Amino acid sequence: MMVQEQRGSETMLYCPKCQVLVKEGDRCPACNSKKLRDPQEGDPVMLLTATEKKCRRIAGALDGQEIPHEERVCGVEGIASAYAGEGGMCNKNIFVPYDRLEEAVELMYHIGVTGSGKSAEEADEAAEMSPRKRFIVRAISVVLFILLIWAVVTMADAAAGWVKSLLYP
Ligand SMILES: [Zn+2]
Structure with a gap:
């Protein structure tokens, strides 16, 4: 007591x-x-729930630190998405021994799985699209469009001048 x-x-x-x-x-x-x-030391403790894709990264990080871990598919969502063939949506629970939990939590924070809303991986995917390249392409197309308008207006003027010269000699 x-x-x-x-x-x-x-x-x-x-x-x-x-x-x-x-x-x-x-x-x-x-x-x-x-x-x-x-x-107790060695008790499996749930570290977090993550998508299968994320799990692979987490498992890799845990392996790197030699922290033993266990993955278990959880929830109906996991089964449903497995049938749909969308592996990335399948959620898994990750368990680590109690005596390594603190280490594992710190590691998760370090690799960006917990802490910030957006994972490092998602940020990488966004960076791959290269907004700079898209900006250049868009800038060129704007310039081309202005040139086209200018050409049309100039030609229309010339044509109007030519028609006028025919009608009112
Ligand atoms: Zn319980």
Whole structure:
């Protein structure tokens, strides 16, 4: 009893059923279970949920740091998109051992998976489209359009002059 009361707010409880850390309260937010316990070293803990495409990058980063991890497909959305053949939309839960969680969270922040709304990968994709190149193409087409208008107006003037000279010699 005394031990429970002395538990600092920093200490988190663990739901063995969902394999998630419960930050606040004594109930699991996912399954509402009260059967929570202190996390043990090596307990699989859900790090985050990500699309399959993102997962590959995350797994690579975790491998690089030699952090063991487990991927599990989650949700109906994952199954539906698997049938549709859109692998990138398939969501997966990534689990890491409790004793490596802190390291993994830091790593996720470092590779830009968490923290900012836009991932580094998405930013890269946008950069590939090269807005500078598109701007140049657009600028050239504007210049060509002005030249075309000028040519038409000049020719129309010349034509009008020629018609006038025929009608009123
Ligand atoms: Zn739970």
